[in-house]
Amino acid sequence: MATTRTLAIKPSEIKYIKLGAGGCWEQECIEKTQTLRLGFDGQDHAQSLAGNWSAIWRDFRRRGFDKSKSTRFANEIKQFYESDENVLWVTFYDGRLWWCFSEPVITFLPDHTKTRPAIGGWKCKSLAGQTLSINHLSHDLVKKHYYQGTICPLDEIASYVLKKINGHHRLAKALIPEEVDTSVKYREGAVRTIPVNAYERSRSARTKCIKHHGRACAVCGHKMADLYGKVGETVIHVHHLRELASLGKEYEVDPIKDLRPVCPNCHAIHTSTPAMSINRLRKLLAECKPIQWPAASCCGDDG
Secondary structure, three states, X not given: OOXXXXXXXOHHHEEEEOOOHHHOOHHHHHHHHOEEEEOOOOOOHHHHXXXXXXXXXXXXXXXXXXXXXXXXHHHHHHHHHHXXXXXXXXXXXXXXXXXXXXXXOOEEOOOOOEEEEEEEEEEOEOOOOOEOXXXXXXXXXXXXXXXXXXXXXXXXXXXXXXXXXXXXXXXXXXXXXXXXXXXXXXXXXXXXXXXXXXXXXXXXXHHHHHHHHOXXXXXXXXXXXXXXXXXXXXXXXXXXXXXXXXXXXXXXOOOOOOEEEEOOOXXXXXXXXXXXXXXXXXXXXXXXXXXXXXXXXXXXXXO
C-alpha cells in the first residue's frame, strides 16, 4: 500500500487526470466515492484488461477518429488501466489541487465508465498541512485544469508539484488580472495563463479609465469607500466592454470607450459566458431592490 514515503517518486510517475468533461465527476469522486473515473463510452473493457491496445486504437479509427486522436485516446486508457499504485494522480476541484495514489483495480460501471479506488482517499493538503489552494500554485500548473484531454504527464512541472505536496516549496503570489503591468500604448490581449484564463490588462489604461469615469461602480453606483472607509478608497475593478477572451488576439484598447469601473461584487458579470453586460446586471439588481443610479456612475451604454 502507498504511504507518504512513496512521495519520493520520479517526476515521470506524476499524472494529471480530468474527472469527467468539465469536471462533472469531481464532486462525486472526491467527496463521495474516493475514486478515479474514466469515460470513453464504447471502449472495449475486455480488450483493455487484456492490454490489447492496438485493437483499442483500431476501434477508435473505425469509429471515425483520426490517427492522432485515436492514439491519444488509446494512450489515456492505457495509462488508466496499467498505472501501478506508485503513480501519483493530481486533479483540481473546488479551487484546490487534489492528489492521491490509486490501486490498479478497475471497476466497469453500468454507464460504461471505469473507476479505480484512491488509496486513503483524495487529499488537498501538503504533507506539512498546507492547503493546496489554486491561488498559491504556479500558472504553469494551474493551466493543466484547461487540458482538453483526460490524462497527461506533468513533464517539466512535475518536480514542482512534488515539492508542493511535500510542503517544501514557498507559496506563489496570487495575481489580480487588473493589476498586471503592460505597455503605455494600452495594448492588451496577449494571452497569459493565471488561475483563470485571463488576458493581460494595461495598468495605464486602467488608470486613465478611472480618472475619466471615477471610482463609483458603473453597475450599482456605489464606491468601496462607502462601505470600507479609507481602506476602500482605491479598491475598484475595471471591466472590458469588449470581452478579451472572445477576441482571441491583441487589440488597442480605448480606456474611455472600452473600459468601465465596477466593484468586485458586480464584476461577477464575468461568471457567465459570454460575460453579462453592465445593463443586464443593472436590470437584475433593479428587480431585487429599487436603485437610484447616480448619473456619475452610469458611464455610457454597453448594450
